[in-house]
Amino acid sequence: MSTPPGLDDLLTLLRFPSVSTNPANIGDVRDCASWLMAKLRSIGLSAEIRETPGHPVVLARNVHQAGRRTVMLYAHYDVQPAEPLNEWLSPAFEPTIRDGRIYCRGATDNKGQLMGHLRGLEELLAEGDLPVNLIFLIEGEEEIGSPNLKPFLEQYREELKCDMVAISDTGMVGPGLGTFTYGLRGIACMEVRVKGPTIDLHSGIFGGAVMNPNTAVARLAATLHDDEGRVAIAGFYDDVLPLQTWERQAWEGLGDSSAETLTLTGSPELFGEVGYTDMERRWGRPTAEINGIGGGYQGAGSKTVIPREAMMKLSFRLVPGQDPDKIMALAEAHLNAHCPKGVRLEIIHGHVGMPYVTDPHSAFGAAAQRALTATFGGKVALIREGGSIPIVQAFKDVLGVETLLLGLALPDCQAHAPNENYPIANFEAGVKLNKALLAELAEN
């Protein structure tokens, strides 16, 4: 197979271990940003590094002309840590091609998708000008929660004004199936501390006489769901906007995802809210998950202790209609009402994020779908995703624009995991998609 144009640049980009969370990689992250800036300049854009309190943003643009659409492309050049290193079949930061896929940390998340955009721009610029006013914002802190992005958008609000944002950092339903993600779940996080005795107790001496915080946290956690997988917090579902008929049908048209979810998770069997399909449960229904639970002795062997405290960390995934702060209040009321005797609760609110939904049938949504059809042919999958992408909310809050999520990751690309990979075919599709998208957005 001949090497597609632009692939060498992707391999170069992948070799930077731009791990944003590790202070040891600060220099690598900056080198990566510098290389990108130089590359963007070399294809004919003005590009610069903009400092933030953390890792820098790479910002590029063409010469803007009045009367044209302004399109912001967002991508990120930082990556997750590569550990555990011993599970990689080839070195984590040495891109290795096997069976048409590039194996490297960051291959799919997000450098492969980033370079699809960049190569698309390069080809368009080689042919002449871009059809739109372009702002290409490439962040270096996405993998640590984009702590400086919203302030950055606020600081440069005027300069960053645009008509919409397009991001390739989500997934495709399957190979060759163009996928438009029109919704994301929101989130509300809290930590619950269950406090009993003032000191750790010997469970022989005091066992039977006091409530054990481990038992209490378990009994409390067990009240969060009913036996059929529904969240049992009063009022939890009150504001949920029901799935619309068109979207239930659209998802149904994608086939039954149960077998794939079973394979991807390795769970003994699927389990979730009764009355909904696997896709509906993951994309369209809210959840309560215990992300962490802990108390007492968790080491090897046994220790006969009744601990003074136990805890659990909860996160609620929310769907359109639900308000994270209201859900947090309902959850807190539920926990207090169900608190077992003999312990006290301390509830600590964590971060929240609004659910996001954009109309796939809007003008921009339709343009995005045409670009996907031009790239992949056939029908476009209209989906939501179950995760939360806080930057999408930041674009809406600060810049007042919608975000088009046109991701190219496949379910088996192993984002965040060892042996992350990205099909060369998806890189090539990304180039095509970039060009088609800018053309469609220019005209519609």
Added chain:
Amino acid sequence: MSTPPGLDDLLTLLRFPSVSTNPANIGDVRDCASWLMAKLRSIGLSAEIRETPGHPVVLARNVHQAGRRTVMLYAHYDVQPAEPLNEWLSPAFEPTIRDGRIYCRGATDNKGQLMGHLRGLEELLAEGDLPVNLIFLIEGEEEIGSPNLKPFLEQYREELKCDMVAISDTGMVGPGLGTFTYGLRGIACMEVRVKGPTIDLHSGIFGGAVMNPNTAVARLAATLHDDEGRVAIAGFYDDVLPLQTWERQAWEGLGDSSAETLTLTGSPELFGEVGYTDMERRWGRPTAEINGIGGGYQGAGSKTVIPREAMMKLSFRLVPGQDPDKIMALAEAHLNAHCPKGVRLEIIHGHVGMPYVTDPHSAFGAAAQRALTATFGGKVALIREGGSIPIVQAFKDVLGVETLLLGLALPDCQAHAPNENYPIANFEAGVKLNKALLAELAEN
């Protein structure tokens, strides 16, 4: 106050940081054993250090004479670690006297009680011979579960033949109240691993579609008790020998321990099996405790994970009539029957110990009670304790003898905790008790 005879020896013994669990203290443990051996020889006993695969046993005896009772005294010279050191008001291994109490790691558990016996023997030997054939076995591994004691008893079974064992390593109900502990709870430990997906999952992407092992372990743990504090495992109480009228009355005569338990534990309120007093719950009723529970992310902040596995560590305290192996089987059946959908269980059996009860009205029991009366005056408190002392079972299994538990620790002596202490008055009482006990046992 004048210094009581023998106190200096106790202070010397306390200065050895004989922490059996810490490899850094191996030399200190041995030095402590050597000092004890020398001290025992100096008072007129034959004494030696006997090796084990771990820390050595100090073994002393007088010249045995046919036709006399053979009494084994058991004590231990090892101590718990002193950490957290910053909570000690005076150095953990520098005995410091405040308000008539000696503050030092090991003061009450067990060196203060050990030295009561030793000083008693010293005084009797200074006056002439002991009234009994004595075996004084002083272990160096009690705080790590006596892993080598049972093999030691088996190895030297003939040499260690005796009529009964007496131990001062339990508690007194209150200051000045001679206390005979005639029962201990048994124990059965198990670990339960709850396995779901084969990898940690992102709770945004997969939340709602699979059973979360954290949720499953909580729901499973919540089935262990009913709302009124009873263990909800089918058959759990079937073999429990009910408390006898005399013992319920004896305990009732000690007063209501609720206020003291509340103070000692610091729990917001007491909670336990409905229909039983605080003492009955702690001494006479079986329990199921979750000593540890854990799964997912327990660090600072939040991580939106569905972990592949969660776990809990259970221990059951058992009372006379119950068999640890049968309880383990009942518990396993219960857990399997209540296992939530979508996860698999792995159950690992841990250590077991039989409940222990000896008749306080037997000849030896009555002798022990007379010795307590001679020491403290007034009535003797007849109690059980909630903990388990595996060595008692070892003495019964290997040597075929009963154990008399004549402890001198007060509830506020802080055994195992910072600022462990022992009243000088209790040391003096221990000396008296030793002498009275040998006299009573010699004759009855």
